[in-house]
Amino acid sequence: MKPNRKMIIVFLVPALLCYLIVFLYPSIRTFIMSFFNVAGLSDSVTTWTFAGFGNYKTIFHDRMFQQSMKNICKIWLYGGLGVMLISLVFAVGLTSGMKGFKFFRSVIYLPNVISAVAMATMWIYYVYNSDYGFFHKFLAFFGFTKASQILWTGPAHLFSSMLVAYCFGMVGYHMLIFISGIEQIPVSYHEAAKIEGANVVQRFFYITLPFLKGTVRTNIVMWTIFTVGYFVWGQMFSPDNLSNQTVAPMNYMYELVFGASSPARTVRNSGAGAAIGIVMMVMVLIAFGLTNLLVRKDDIEL
Numbered sequence: 132m133k134p135n136r137k138m139i140i141v142f143l144v145p146a147l148l149c150y151l152i153v154f155l156y157p158s159i160r161t162f163i164m165s166f167f168n169v170a171g172l173s174d175s176v177t178t179w180t181f182a183g184f185g186n187y188k189t190i191f192h193d194r195m196f197q198q199s200m201k202n203i204c205k206i207w208l209y210g211g212l213g214v215m216l217i218s219l220v221f222a223v224g225l226t227s228g229m230k231g232f233k234f235f236r237s238v239i240y241l242p243n244v245i246s247a248v249a250m251a252t253m254w255i256y257y258v259y260n261s262d263y264g265f266f267h268k269f270l271a272f273f274g275f276t277k278a279s280q281i282l283w284t285g286p287a288h289l290f291s292s293m294l295v296a297y298c299f300g301m302v303g304y305h306m307l308i309f310i311s312g313i314e315q316i317p318v319s320y321h322e323a324a325k326i327e328g329a330n331v332v333q334r335f336f337y338i339t340l341p342f343l344k345g346t347v348r349t350n351i352v353m354w355t356i357f358t359v360g361y362f363v364w365g366q367m368f369s370p371d372n373l374s375n376q377t378v379a380p381m382n383y384m385y386e387l388v389f390g391a392s393s394p395a396r397t398v399r400n401s402g403a404g405a406a407i408g409i410v411m412m413v414m415v416l417i418a419f420g421l422t423n424l425l426v427r428k429d430d431i432e433l
Contacts, residue, residue: 166183267279267280312343
């Protein structure tokens with residue numbers, strides 16, 4: 132059966148146009164803008180003045196941007212380790228033949244269905260609140276009166292509280308990816324290992340993990356993309372002004388492009404904001420390359 136070229140073109144052209152208009156053109160414009168002094172995002176190109184690498188020098192010498200990079204690295208490392216480990220434990224447990232597999236999978240994934248704004252609001256007002264939040268009630272019930280009065284959204288605990296809340300909502304997503312990888316492992320491998328006398332731990336390290344290399348790589352790449360795009364949670368936990376505890380590069384870029392919430396910073400700089408976007412893109416590409424280099428698929432065939 133010969134392919135109908137006309138039909139292929141008819142179906143591909145709309146998708147190609149959408150790709151060019153929605154993704155490729157803004158990406159190219161942002162890259163070019165990062166080398167110019169641009170005040171407003173919608174300013175005419177004729178008003179741009181060439182700055183070379185000036186915007187990149189500006190952001191890398193800015194303390195707020197430096198702090199945002201430190202925060203994003205801690206979110207990626209500490210949050211990533213916690214989310215991956217918990218997700219893997221849940222995935223292994225749910226695929227071990229336990230009853231109610233579909234129910235527990237749905238419950239764990241449920242936070243991903245709820246918007247980030249709603250989730251952050253729930254944690255701030257109904258979990259972390261020092262008067263009637265869950266942590267307050269739980270600790271007070273067991274007699275930890277002083278601990279129950281801890282201001283979880285205060286400067287001393289704000290970053291940790293935000294990170295825990297964010298990771299709570301991400302476990303279900305990565306768990307499903309691990310489950311999909313585990314379900315592709317032939318059952319005969321585990322049955323043969325059982326016959327040979329391998330216990331649960333041995334089967335996990337010698338059968339499950341080797342087959343999950345590709346899945347681990349996918350999860351790391353997706354976690355990196357989500358982390359680089361980290362924005363809503365920082366805005367929710369510090370709604371008024373940028374905070375050293377919660378600022379991420381996307382929050383700082385928003386302030387530069389659309390105007391600062393703090394009266395101390397009134398100048399808009401869309402060129403520097405574009406430079407931040409390019410830096411974030413490079414970070415994703417580097418993480419993707421390193422992940423492919425370090426977490427390679429071996430010669431194991433299903």
